[in-house]
Amino acid sequence: MKNTLSIVVTNQPGVLTRISSLFSQRDFNIDTFTSGKTEDDDYARITITASGDSRKKDQMIKQISKLYDVKKVEVMQPENTILRELLIVKVSASGEKLREILDAASVFRSKVVDMSPGSVCIEITGETSKIDAFLNYIKDYGILEYCRTGLIAVQRGKQCLFEHKKNSKNETKTA
Amino acid sequence: MLLTGCEIIMEVLAEQGVDTVFGYPGGQVLNIYDALYKNQHRIKHVLTAHEQGASHAADGYSRASGKVGVCIATSGPGATNLMTGLATAHADSIPVVAITGNVPMELIGTDSFQEVDTIGLSIPVTKHSFLVKSIDTLAYTLREAFRFAKSGRPGPVLVDIPKNVQVAKTEYEPMGEVEKTPDISPDKDLLDEAVKLINNCKKPVIYCGGGVINGNCSEYIEPLAEKCGAYGVFSMMGLTAMDCENPRHLGMSGMHGRYAATKTLTQADLVLAAGVRFTERATGNKAKFAEHAKIIHLDIDPAEHGKNIDADLKILGNLKESLKYIFENIDEKSNPQWDNEVEKYKAKENENRVETNALMPWNVIETVNKKTSDDTNIATDVGQHQMWVAQYYKFKKPRTHLTSGGLGTMGYGMGAAIGACLATKRRTVLFTGDGSFGMNLNELATAVSQNLPLTVVILNNNRLGMIRQWQSLFFDNHFMATVLDRKTDFVKLADAFGAKGYRAENIEELNSALDKAFALNSPCVIDCIIPNDENVLPMVPPNGSVENMIIK
Known part of the structure; x- marks a missing residue:
């Protein structure tokens, strides 16, 4: 099963290494990987397509979410993207x-x-x-x-992946 | 206050309540060591024999005290030597902050002397790592390192500080100790569902992992077990979550777990799993693991839910809150049939015992156990002796068992024992094997120079016993590289390091050596000669279940 993941990360050097390192550590396969700046200079947005069943998909999201620099991860719904x-x-x-x-x-x-x-x-x-x-x-x-x-990948409609200014600055990572 | 980077490091360590750091000096941390020189009145630096020892010591310090352990190393080889210790702490979720010096920013990437990509190395073996590129972010980053190390599921964090940042100056604003980020609170509806499942079951088991120790909530395990008539089964990391002498404590389950523990888990109709991650060593064949039971999985880390075992009920959040809620809301009940069944499994365990005066793994551990107090720290290395300690030592209190559970790092014990001694100011006993001790025995020098009440008990079988056991069971007795043709005299070796050394070949000799060792407040090595062909039993072969358990 192909999954498209959208990830918002802090725009820091080394972040891409951490994401790709996680994929190899956990034996997740990356099919495509793109990264670029966003509407907010402090953040970059990564789109990864990766194959894996629902268990693997669940682990991908949870493991990526734990990374210090990751602010948001979402699996994009094909019919709405x-x-x-x-x-x-x-x-x-x-x-x-x-x-x-x-x-x-x-x-x-x-x-x-x-x-x-x-x-x-x-x-x-x-x-x-x-x-x-x-x-x-x-x-x-x-x-x-x-x-x-x-x-x-971008979601259709008005809703956005990440509300940068409102809640992100004080958001802190724990796990 | 205008301070240099190194002075800021000292200030932040002090504000975080750090009074002891473990480390080894070198070219790129000279400035940090100069700051340590000026801060000796409030930060004790413990010089180890090797950076690996420093990282294990910081880990042991943390496990014994619950505080964040701190270690320091220089760039290049100093940093690479730390990595085994950080990986060990990472595998067992131990909060450690490692500070490494690095070459100045302008030299990074030029293959300069003692330069290595410390951050790159650290990525898979730490919870996170920071490269501090500017003095302006140093204090914030160090505080973030402490916060992140202890928040949520704890783990090691590395802060790499290039030399130019160490000597640059900036305004420093004092702050208090950073609080850990509040944990997620468990969902009450899910907890109510858990309460219902527990009330309706007949064969309950509480399965505890290291999360119970890390989450400082072992006080709830015994009352909970007693209230609902459950038995406690433990992963190695969770062994001290309950007094081992409580009849409801069945010990460790899994590959080298006790028979009653593994069997009880298999027969249970409900498993309340707390802070445990179901590794393959603990579960064996996952399809047969607790196959008759509804599993409730409590954990602070969402990624543990569904990683190894897909529990029937997954409850995310602070473990103490979950356990407290469940304890307060379940019905009081007893399960006499379940008690009878478990008693039968327990009786079966003692069938193999033969009393003897010769030193055997179990009577060495039991003899030591009789002379220790409830709060003696017990450290182990890795291998057969580690499993025997898990099987036979009667732990009474949490944080008294220091062992490398996840990574299985031979050579962990000396550093960890040193860290535990310094954290608690109490006696520490290290059980080790002749193989494991050989890996990092250099740290005996540290124990001697720190004059620590550390007793090293070597279960000496002149073999790399655990690997030999596998060769014997699964490789037709092809004993490749596991028979140690060494002539090391551990008594003389102890003496050469400035410690006391004794040899014991029977129980009387062991008793007398222990009396002498425990009368000392300094390091002592007791070389216990045990048979060279003892196996750790029972054993569930890899991917097996209780049906495949080798008992004799």
Whole structure:
């Protein structure tokens, strides 16, 4: 079972190491891991996708929650979450093949971001399945390299993962 | 007050009520040691023989006193040497604050002399670790370390302080001792459900772990057991949660637990598990663990719920509050049938006993036990002797049993015993084996220089007995690397360290050695020669259950 975890942490050096170290200590598998600043400079937000049954998922949340720098952990509900990842793929192509690739790119609503004699770079965002489908389509054209960011996730509607200013500063860790 | 980083360290230690620290000096803590020099009137520094000894001593100090233990080491090898002790404290949830010096910030990352990634090393073996990059956050960080070490489920916290931060100056504002963060209160509805389950059961067991000791709530265990006619079964860390001589105390269960304890747990229809984490050594085959029982799991750490055992009722929060509520609200009852059943299991335990004048593991421990007082600290190392102590020593009070339960650290005992002596100013007996003692016997030097009332009882079988036992039971007697062809004379060794040493080969000799040792207020080593092929029994093989228990 795939789980998407959203984690708010204090924006400190070494925090990512602690999270990834916990995953290896407890034999949790990370599929994707993204991290970046948030609307509040004091906090960073991490999105991890990890597979595991419900027992493992429960342990992931509880063990991550115990880390000193972690302020909030939540498993995102797929039906109520906007999930996106970004792919940049470089394909070897020219002539007729290039035309076909550009057609496909437009069907997938992706963007051409660079062209050079013999190659083209395409950027595409979407859910993992869409990106996988695009890669599957163009794989026979000769992929030179690609790079994907891993998922980020935000809950739909007005509700937010973490109310930074109101209650977080005085929040202290115990366990 | 404008103070240097090192002066601030002293001030914060003093404000946190620290009067003793264990450590070893070195290049990157010279400034801290200079501050210790100037603060000798209020902070006693105990120099150990090795940083590992310092970390075990801080741990032993904490276990015996309930306070936070403190140790100090320099960068590089000083820090790496601390790690075994921190991992030991981490596995048993013992609050320790470790302070390490590091190279100045501008040298970090340059592979400078005695530089190591202390924070990186500490991550899996501590509850948390802090690198103090600026003098402005030093006092706050040190206080946070104490708060975090003792709050919730306790554990070790490391504070790494680069040299430039130690010598920088800033305004220091005095503060009092930091309070631990208040625990979560247990949910009353769940507690009522627990009360109902206990009232309706016929074969209750209270299963106690180290959390009962850490949570200072052992006072509730005996009254609770008596009120609902339950029996006490214990993990090794929880053994002292109840007076061992109370007939309701069945001792330790699990791999080397007593027969009655393991059997009773298997037959129970209700297990009230308090502050225990159900490790595989304690449960054996989890599918067969307490298979007829409803399990109520009380714990302060939410991650323990559902980690090893999925209890029927999980109650999160302060253990003392939970136990008090349950005690006050359950009905008084007796379970005569259950009593008869348990008496039968107990009777079966004594069948193997043969009285002898020759030294055997059990009569060594019982002979020592007769001469100790209720509050003598008992430390152990790790291996067969540790299990024998858990099986035969009659503990009377909490915090008198110091042993590495989770990590199983051979060499733990000397440091821990030193810490316990200094914390309580009372006599400490260390039971050890010739293998374990060999690991950190250098700390005998510390015990001598501190002139501690420490009696080391070596159960000397000239073997690495526990591993030998496994080789004998599961590896066709292939005794690889477990027969010690050593010629160490522990009596002479004690003498060389400036301690007293005696050898005992029978009960009379042991009695006379103990009388001499206990008349001294200084370290003494008693080398007890026991047979080299004794196994720890009973034994439940790995992943087994009471059905697979090896009894003879």
